[in-house]
Amino acid sequence: MLEIWGRSSSLNVRKVMWAAQEVGVPFERIDAGWNYGIVDTPEYRRMNPNGLVPTLIDRGGLDRDAQSPQAGAPDADNGAFLLWESNAIVRYLAAKYSLGGLYPEPLRARFDAERWMDWQQTALNPAGRDAFVQLIRTSPERRDKAAIDASIAATEPLHTLLDDHLSRREFMAGERFTMADIPIGVEVHRWFGLPRERPARPHIERWYKTVLARPATEGVLDLELV
DSSP states (O other): OEEEESOTTOHHHHHHHHHHHHHTOOEEEEOOSGGGOOTTSHHHHHHOTTOOSOEEEEOSOSOTTOSSSOOSSOBSSTTOEEEESHHHHHHHHHHHHOBTTTBOOSHHHHHHHHHHHHHIIIIIHHHHHHHHHHHHSSOGGGOOHHHHHHHHHHHHHHHHHHHHHHTSOSBTTBSSOOTTHHHHHHHHHHHHTSSSOOOOOHHHHHHHHHHHTSGGGTTTTTSOOO
């Protein structure tokens, strides 16, 4: 029913895999990007003009309220729906397959979740990216210590903010797991996996332990960083 294009080593692909497993929809994942190539081919660029991963193809038929095949993005074939941008895909899967569950229906609850998903993309991910790239994807002799230090200095205050937030809530958007926990979860998985000492964050650690216990994280949060 679903095709997810992108390598499993990608943080953004992992979000989509996790979301699909949470809603219980079968999917096929096709390796693309980085060492696998594919993303610069004309065929892939027709699906995703950015040449990035992930790309979702949903062949599941009509939208919940639609009377005609899904619209809004180029068709893959026979009305299949194409979507790129990882957090948008997470939102789409939650809205289509878990309305009122992963996707909160009350307006304020929904946008509470939305803002944390945006925060992951615009604040947390950019801050931590250099430390990840240098410590995981760069050989020791080529690492840029200044870049690592700057990335850590940018990220730790955000984790202080996140820890404070989770001191007052069970999950990111309240007392139950929602789509907001998925992007933050893969980001925390990456940060906690870096080979470095880090300050204790008891509320993040409590939340992350709870998230890790979810069956849908299998094959996502148990993967090594590469």
